[in-house]
Amino acid sequence: MLRDKIINAISEVGFDEYKEISSADIIFADAVFASCKANTCGNYGQNHSCPPLSGDMDTNKQRFLNYDHAIILNKIMFLGEYYEKMESSMTEVFELLDRLRDQLDDEPVMIAGPGGCNLCDECSAKTSEVCRFPDQKRYSMEGSGMDIVTMSRGLGMTYNAGDNKVGFFMMVLY
Numbered sequence: 001m002l003r004d005k006i007i008n009a010i011s012e013v014g015f016d017e018y019k020e021i022s023s024a025d026i027i028f029a030d031a032v033f034a035s036c037k038a039n040t041c042g043n044y045g046q047n048h049s050c051p052p053l054s055g056d057m058d059t060n061k062q063r064f065l066n067y068d069h070a071i072i073l074n075k076i077m078f079l080g081e082y083y084e085k086m087e088s089s090m091t092e093v094f095e096l097l098d099r100l101r102d103q104l105d106d107e108p109v110m111i112a113g114p115g116g117c118n119l120c121d122e123c124s125a126k127t128s129e130v131c132r133f134p135d136q137k138r139y140s141m142e143g144s145g146m147d148i149v150t151m152s153r154g155l156g157m158t159y160n161a162g163d164n165k166v167g168f169f170m171m172v173l174y
């Protein structure tokens, strides 16, 4: 059964929390796109998985609603005393996602993560070219307009773990 394979893969790769929901219960919010527009992460208009290139809200919602079920994953990372480990934490989270993708490579799932698509060393959006691998594009939770802060609170998942530790959220859809 597909769900069992996904849960096994999640356990093997190693995440701190996971919650299963219906994809219809994923929360999207225009405020998330507005926040992206402030471009604090540098991906706005610079990555095909981030706004405005990821499409309008309806397009993004539908991409997730094509699947019935969602599993939200969380990995809690220590960002360093002065948040100096932010970049290395993100790299570590992307490595976990890569391992999860490897395990579920042949399965009909979609995996979304934090940040933009990281498949290429440099996204072709930066040079205003089309996506090089549209079939393998990695979707972003925030870049799709998902309000992960509200969702994680509602589900009792850890967003701020204190002592400079935060949750990095990811999602498997099937």
Ligand code: SF4
Pocket: 047, 048, 049, 117, 118, 119, 120, 121, 122, 123, 124, 125, 130, 131, 132, 133, 134, 136, 137, 138
């Ligand atoms: S596959 Fe490459 S070009 Fe396409 S969104 Fe990802 S990083 Fe950008």
